[in-house]
Amino acid sequence: MKPVTVSACILFASAIAIETIVYMTFLRGLKSRHPEQWMHAAQPTCWLDRTVLSARSTMLYVLTREYMGNIDEAGTRYCSRYRSSLLLAYWCTAVAGIAAVVALAMES
16 A cells, blocks of 8 residues: 555544544533433434534534534533534544545555
8 A cells, every 4th residue: 555545544544533522521411410401402313422424413513513403501501512522523523434445546
């Protein structure tokens, strides 16, 4: 493999690891500290402990600011605080994944 391809794959793996940590931290804090907000998300059965599999639903929840519709002000502030880091982690992983696929496709 070319160094560019290896770098792109390492970047993608790193982005996935960072995204997983950010999402797990957010979801566990939301569930334990703000159960009302957790239920407002209407996705506890999807989220549970499958952070990687539910990254898109979590991203859409914070992207569209659905959390603002809940009366739990502390839960709303919690979601607002994490919003930027969640979206950044999600989109960095998506871009890194595209870069890895392009690098792999150009390898052959």
